[in-house]
Amino acid sequence: EIVMTQSPATLSVSPGERATLSCRASQSVGSNLAWYQQKPGQAPRLLIYGASTRATGIPARFSGSGSGTEFTLTISSLQSEDFAVYYCQHYINWITFGQGTRLEIK
Amino acid sequence: QLQLQESGPGLVKPSETLSLTCTVSGGSISSTVYYWGWLRQPPGKGLEWIGTVYYSGGTYYNPSLKSRVSISVDTSKSQFSLKLSSVTAADTAVYYCARHSAGTVLAYFDPWGQGTLVTVSS
Numbered sequence: 001e002i003v004m005t006q007s008p009a010t011l012s013v014s015p016g017e018r019a020t021l022s023c024r025a026s027q028s029v030g031s032n033l034a035w036y037q038q039k040p041g042q043a044p045r046l047l048i049y050g051a052s053t054r055a056t057g058i059p060a061r062f063s064g065s066g067s068g069t070e071f072t073l074t075i076s077s078l079q080s081e082d083f084a085v086y087y088c089q090h091y092i093n094w095i096t097f098g099q100g101t102r103l104e105i106k
Numbered sequence: 107q108l109q110l111q112e113s114g115p116g117l118v119k120p121s122e123t124l125s126l127t128c129t130v131s132g133g134s135i136s137s138t139v140y141y142w143g144w145l146r147q148p149p150g151k152g153l154e155w156i157g158t159v160y161y162s163g164g165t166y167y168n169p170s171l172k173s174r175v176s177i178s179v180d181t182s183k184s185q186f187s188l189k190l191s192s193v194t195a196a197d198t199a200v201y202y203c204a205r206h207s208a209g210t211v212l213a214y215f216d217p218w219g220q221g222t223l224v225t226v227s228s
Contacts, residue, residue: 001169032212034215036153036215043202043204043218043219043220043221044153044202044215044218045218046215046216046217049207049214049216055216087152087153089153091214092212094155094168094212095155095168095212096155097152097153097154098152099152100152
């Protein structure tokens with residue numbers, strides 16, 4: 001099983017600033033990586049797939065990068081609605097998720 | 107647009123079988139393009155893929171749950187269902203149904219149902 005490790009567990013950032021979230025795979029997943037945003041009491045929402053392609057309706061301030069074992073989700077200028085938990089997921093052989101990064105207001 | 111809705115008992119006794127149904131609306135569950143999955147999230151924890159079904163009935167299961175899971179599809183009702191046997195407190199979670207958004211089981215999920223909390227307790 002491929003283990004996905006996200007860091008940091010919690011990230012404190014001020015509105016308007018940039019947030020950088022990391023996801024590392026225990027072995028290469030190529031570009032078979034997705035990012036999700038989850039707010040309290042809600043289902044996850046797809047943000048990024050193919051490591052860097054924004055899903056339909058996702059604002060341009062969200063961007064994904066990386067390949068192989070190292071991936072990054074960047075939110076360029078944080079809005080109040082962006083404070084949430086973010087998960088990465090690989091889908092190269094079966095499917096596993098990272099444990100999540102909580103993005104909180106500083 | 108496509109919508110998914112989970113339904114089923116919110117409380118299941120230990121050692122019994124958890125049964126949930128996902129109803130798909132606004133699109134065809136019989137599409138040859140998409141696969142349909144179940145996932146879960148224990149309270150305060152991360153996400154776990156449980157398994158997936160294709161409209162033809164083909165299934166794919168998380169190896170860690172395979173011995174206890176059964177997923178089926180009823181295209182006439184536009185529904186797919188999850189059964190998880192021999193449940194324990196560790197199976198307490200919010201259960202989500204979702205569509206794999208590519209023509210393969212190896213894909214990301216979009217959209218998701220709103221989720222339903224299932225508690226395992228006597």
